[in-house]
Amino acid sequence: MKKLLGVALGILTAIGGFVDIGDLVTNAVVGSRFGLSLVWVVVVGVVGICLFASMSGRVAAVSGRATFEIIRERLGPRAAGANLAASFAINLLTLTAEVGGIALALHLASSVEPRLWIPVAALAVWLVLWRVKFEVMENVAGLLGLLLVGFGVALFLLGPDWGELVRQAVPPSPPATEHVATYWYYAVALFGAAMTPYEVFFFSSGAVEEGWTAKDLAQNRVNVLVGFPLGGLLSVAIAACAAVVLLPAGIEVSSLSQIVLPVAQAGGTLLLAVVIVGIVAATFGAALETALSSGYTLAQYLGWSWGKFRRPARAARFHLTMVVALLLAVGILMTSVDPVTVTEMSVVFSAVALPLTYVPILLVANDPEYMGEHVNGRVTNALGMVYLVIVVVAAVAAIPLMIATGAGS
């Protein structure tokens, strides 16, 4: 019974922890402009993140070591250093977007200016990182993030023409009003949002934090293979709400306040309040994960003592890295840059950095020296190679598409 509860909790936190500010904004923007014609990208992204998250979890459980420790050992300090620089920069951009997302969500709840919430949000993130146990932090944020299921409830309450939604999704093609290049730009952005690199760093380091062993592989697989696809459904619900309410009204999403309007229309103030709490929890949880990922990547590369299972005094440089990352995020946001713009940039640059994250994981997961009998099987490798091609194409296309489309405008 206890084991069953553990599995259920793992799945629920995986669902609640799946959506972050990048998923929220990108899915709503795409839904309001393209309807559900890009829903196939969410499917591709979810399969990809399931594949690589379970792979990195398996590497951590079997080897007892997190991704970046092995990347440095396997690729050497120079190649791993380049990987670290790119991953850390993308992670910092994502952390900035998440802290901005918390501030925007609190603004919706309070009318207090987001710029006043930014330092408060960062301080709260730091306090949780400093004081709260890893399991408690992960479970509370994940479970509260489940409130985003309000988007799914809203979709049903809106009573859409389901046939029309299916027609938008199949066969996938850009609407007549949108340019093909813009369609592909948002396809890359959506893919980057679903496969954000920090998720893998956090997942593999979290496995070490929780002391996974080879015996935990089955639960790891269930958490990922059930939790992430259900989390992906939340992403689709966000896009569908925008497609049902905002697209026909000619509204293009450019702010968080627009994303919640379909929820208000469907369920009134009660459902709206539920979803706003869900957005705060989802962005707060993602801010914790990205801040931790900053500490994990740098500490694992440089061989510092790391982990929340250690007292902060015993992993001082790991904690200092997170503090500096949070201060940088606050500094960036206090320049008055629009957090939604930061979010849009972060998902596109995540797409650029995808090969740097996923190629080493595929290499390590195939190395019998680390994995023993748990190396990738044929099917996993075949799927991994397909995704390798996809992430490389997305990475190469991201910047040219961004320039050609004026960042999708």
Place this chain on the structure above:
Amino acid sequence: MLTLAVALASTAGCTVASHQEPGQATAAVADAVAQAGSAVATTRLTVSLLDADRVTTPVADAAVLDQVRVLEESTTALTTLVPPDDVSSAQRDAGLAAVADATAEVVTARAWVAREAGGDLSTSGAVPLTASELEADLARAADDLDAVLALAGGA
């Protein structure tokens, strides 16, 4: 010194106006007007939801304030545009007028939201008393924007 002189000479002929094609200017007008149209549509939806008590006043205020910023961007896009010919110049002027009108209506909507939230604007004659009046004004502003959009080939 010579390099500097060559660089200056080669960039001296560059002006925004002389190198912009009429089609590009028309597309820029259409983009800015479409953006403004989205802002007005968002404001209409927000006003109707607040009138029906389906949205909280902080969310409504944030939504309308965000649209004021969008309209500022539209205005900037139009005011910084240098039309290369008379046709696109007329389109830009029509766009500016329609966006200015839309901005005024959205600003009024924000005052209406503030009054709904209990703000001290009840005696202000410029703020419509009912949501339906406000929605009618916003609908008219949206129609004006649509007309300019049709002129610029964006609809």
